[in-house]
Amino acid sequence: MFKATVIVKRRPKILDPQGKAVEQGAKLLGFNNVRQTRIGKYIEFFVDTDDKNLAEKEVKEYSEKLLSNPIMEDFEYSITEVNVSGESK
Amino acid sequence: MFKATVIVKRRPKILDPQGKAVEQGAKLLGFNNVRQTRIGKYIEFFVDTDDKNLAEKEVKEYSEKLLSNPIMEDFEYSITEVNVSGESK
Numbered sequence: 001m002f003k004a005t006v007i008v009k010r011r012p013k014i015l016d017p018q019g020k021a022v023e024q025g026a027k028l029l030g031f032n033n034v035r036q037t038r039i040g041k042y043i044e045f046f047v048d049t050d051d052k053n054l055a056e057k058e059v060k061e062y063s064e065k066l067l068s069n070p071i072m073e074d075f076e077y078s079i080t081e082v083n084v085s086g087e088s089k
Numbered sequence: 090m091f092k093a094t095v096i097v098k099r100r101p102k103i104l105d106p107q108g109k110a111v112e113q114g115a116k117l118l119g120f121n122n123v124r125q126t127r128i129g130k131y132i133e134f135f136v137d138t139d140d141k142n143l144a145e146k147e148v149k150e151y152s153e154k155l156l157s158n159p160i161m162e163d164f165e166y167s168i169t170e171v172n173v174s175g176e177s178k
Contacts, residue, residue: 009131019132022156023134025155029150029154031147033143033144033147034135034147035134036133037132037133037134038132039131040132041128041129041130042096042130043108043126043128044125044126044127045108045112045123045126046124046125047123048122048123062115062123065118066111066114066115066118
C-alpha cells in the first residue's frame with residue numbers, strides 16, 4: 001500500500017480571490033505584515049496496491065483528472081510505501 | 090522577510106464529504122485502488138518583518154483565527170527566511 005500526498009496550487013499569474021479575502025480579514029484583525037496569501041489544496045489518500053509504478057500512475061492521473069484544474073492549477077505529489085495500518089515502512 | 094507555509098487538515102474523526110465526492114469520481118474513472126481521500130488546505134504567504142519571533146507569532150495567530158476552523162481542523166506551519174524577491178536566504 002502507498003500513501004500519496006498531492007499539493008495543488010493556482011499558477012502564480014492566476015488571481016486567488018479566496019486568499020485576497022482572507023488577507024483582508026487579517027488586516028482587520030491587526031496582522032499588518034501578512035502579504036500575498038494564496039490558498040491551495042493539500043490532499044492525502046492511499047493507493048491499495050503493491051506495484052509502485054501502478055501506484056504512481058494512478059496518483060498522477062487522479063491528480064490531473066480530478067484533484068486539479070489543468071487550466072489554472074499545477075500539482076506536485078509524493079508517494080511513500082506504508083503498511084496496512086498506514087505507517088511508513 | 091519570511092515565507093510561511095500552513096497546512097490545514099480536518100481532524101481524522103471528522104467526515105470529509107469533499108474527499109468522498111472526489112473519490113466517487115475516481116471510481117467512475119476506473120481508479121479502483123484509491124482509498125480514504127481527504128482534502129485539506131495548503132496556504133502560502135509572506136510575513137514582512139525581520140523579527141523571527143514576531144513572524145512566528147503572526148503566522149500562528151493568523152492560522153488559528155483565519156486559516157483554520159479550531160472546532161474541526163488542525164494546522165501545522167513552517168517558516169523560512171527569504172530575501173525580498175521571495176528566494177530562500
